[in-house]
Amino acid sequence: GAVVSQHPSRVICKSGTSVKIECRSLDFQATTMFWYRQFPKQSLMLMATSNEGSKATYEQGVEKDKFLINHASLTLSTLTVTSAHPEDSSFYICSATGTVGEKLFFGSGTQLSVL
């Protein structure tokens, strides 16, 4: 199947710093990418949807100035958690769809721990 690469897999940072997470589609063009947040033993919570070249659409309650999403190319989207705080600690997952037919593929996730 199609591959979505997400990096880093784990990051630990100090409170107040910014963290960037990358999501790449390796063998297809990702016209749409989704960013999710997942708390332990819970389902995926959609944070935002981004289409290549357009501004991301954020879900209600998600601070767009805190979670900056950039989808500048058909193979790369980034999520930057700005001024991270301990409550931002979570598992972040990207997913992508596009020139892979009617399917949605996920990255391997990033575990963010803010000290």
Add this chain to the structure above:
Amino acid sequence: QQQVKQSPQSLIVQKGGISIINCAYENTAFDYFPWYQQFPGKGPALLIAIRPDVSEKKEGRFTISFNKSAKQFSLHIMDSQPGDSATYFCAASKGNFNKFYFGSGTKLNVKP
């Protein structure tokens, strides 16, 4: 309002048994229903998916049963193996793939 309701929350099955996970949805505009498998610390992986024009789809040991009138669909794992132990999510989407709605997840434990 939860668009997709999934049950049970957890499931224990003996090796070789059948695992059954159920989902129900409300929006009749949904026309794509995938199932995802997630291992701890990993992203979900697409397992199998179905569209409402068929009532059943089988891929290996995994089968989706779809009941359009009841707005329900289920995942059946035949001959369940310990390696199937994972969390399973159902989802639903409209044709434009702009948004996916996920169930709450089912943690499956297959006992050897």
